Amino acid sequence: MLGSVVYGGMTLGSAAAAGAFAYSGMIKPSLSLTLLLNALCYFGFTQAKSFYEEAGLRFMIGFFQVFVCIYMPVWADNYA
Numbered sequence: 632m633l634g635s636v637v638y639g640g641m642t643l644g645s646a647a648a649a650g651a652f653a654y655s656g657m658i659k660p661s662l663s664l665t666l667l668l669n670a671l672c673y674f675g676f677t678q679a680k681s682f683y684e685e686a687g688l689r690f691m692i693g694f695f696q697v698f699v700c701i702y703m704p705v706w707a708d709n710y711a
Contacts, residue, residue, distance in 0.1 A: 636686050640693025641700075648698045652705070662698060669695035 651661040669692060676688040 633682075633685055633689050636689045637693035637696075640690040640695075641697045644694035644697035645701060647694070648701045651698070652702065658702070662702060665695040665698040669699075 651657050672688050672691045676685060679685045679688060
């Protein structure tokens with residue numbers, strides 16, 4: 632289950648990322664914030680004591696990870 636809950640976060644994160652990337656002024660702040668929060672979630676995952684904490688953190692890892700996954704191909708298409 633810990634391996635699959637991350638995809639639920641990616642599903643909801645893709646909708647949030649599409650909304651954030653619709654405003655060009657929000658791209659850099661949202662990428663910076665989500666990279667920081669993703670790193671904090673990874674650290675929290677290593678410190679988690681219960682299964683439910685781990686599942687919630689894996690969900691949030693997927694949510695924050697999708698911002699970078701979506702933006703990288705868009706950036707390459709625009710600037711490469």
